[in-house]
Amino acid sequence: MNPRVNGIGGMSRKSPRYLDVASKIQDEIDILGPNALLPMEKQFGHRFGVSRVTVRTALDLLERSGSVTRYRGRGTVVSPPKIMRRFSPLYSFERDMTEQGIAFETRVLGFKPEITPPENIRINLILPADSVVGAISLVRVVNYQIVSYERRHYPPKIAARIDPALLEHQDASTVVSKIGGGPIDEVEWVSEIIASSKEVAAALEVAQRTLVFANTYTWRLKGGAPVESGTISYRIDRCRFKHEARFNQPNI
Template identity: 40%
Template sequence: MSKGSQARYLVIAESLKPQIAAMAPDTLLPTENELAAQFGVSRVTLRQALKLLEEAGSISRTRGRGTVVNPPKIVRNNIPMRTLEDDFREQGIAFETQILGFEASTQPSKEVREHLRLAPKERVAALRLLRIVNRRVICVEERYCRASLAGRLDLDEIRSEGIVEILSRLSEQPIETVEFETEILPSSGEIASALGLTRGTPVLQNSFVYFLSNGEPVETGLIAYRVDRCKFRAVGRFPLAGKSAAPAKDAGKRSMPHGKSAGKSRGGNGKS
């Protein structure tokens, strides 16, 4: 493709953005032939523009139906920290939790064992969840806690109540801190399948460890978000001019591998 053609599809994508933003969700766009004629380009160039908009989450293209406008992206508030359940409820976002799998006792990976500080032969409970908003998958979660807690986990409660609250109650003390790391990564086969993506499509992935008030780790895992359906917000305050920021407390008396950062939670709830 020539440089001129490449520049042209970028211009077309930018021209379509405000038009799409003004349309209601599920509105059908003109056909590729009509849009190509409108901009005076070939369908090849037009498809490049539509591909950019699809990857950004603005539109969806379905064989046999055409190109439709997507709903606005879900906002996930990361700072101040709150769980996904609390965040969505505060925003008035109705969501569904699907349980993809649950194992009451399984052999942990080396990383999970280290994060939960498990004894050599200690096993874990494994839980996989899918979060859905307006019939659209938003994220998939892989969560691990000590197997000793699994016998008291109620799967029906997990569908309606926050996991942080459940684990705090079962542990008889609040979850007060969380260590987490955020990365943009190519999706693995399992994650891509759960999210309805092609393997290797980039996702935003949060890896986390929750700590009880006594400093003991109680849960670890990851949450992978579809970046075409979510955007992320952080609200904080800079330190006063001329003063350095106070050093962060060692939340779990340790650091997660590869520089994972620790954050203090509000009201006993960590980040999800």
């Protein structure tokens, strides 16, 4: 039997060249610091004895993993480390970054005081059919890179009083709590990895249908009144996620 052929389906045991090249480039990345400029594709090709197509495929793989960022007209640079987003216990983005000592920026992209909400948002906010909600869209920026896109929805009484500009300088949960008349007491959320929509992709500056980590959430005041519901979409090439919980096992 040919030693390079796997017995299952006749597949070669030898990994594709672009994976070998990606591994070698990753070794260089591990030595270099963030924002270091990498050699051009042609230079890598000469060094490793492969075509530019193979190098480009390797760099595409490294870009999807978050190791590098490619800029038109500038080249390929080493990406900053991924941020750690903590979910247990649940922290607001603002508090999470502040406690970790990570500088960030919030950019409000738009505010619509009255829109027809998606059906799941209407249900989460316990609103009757044909209701309208307020909607704010914003992005979070760390190390000059967009890491998440948020689409926040508010029931009419909250939407009528919220000032979108405050979200660029204050914790969103604090802003909503003041308007709602009490602290956020309960949070419900569902996490999933999904293909980005056209809207999400444009905000995150990725190709449409790029996979993102999406959290659909609802904030409630003490007593159960919902004051906000929305979806936060994270770039998985720029974020990691940490969950902590006590293991609950029945006595044996």
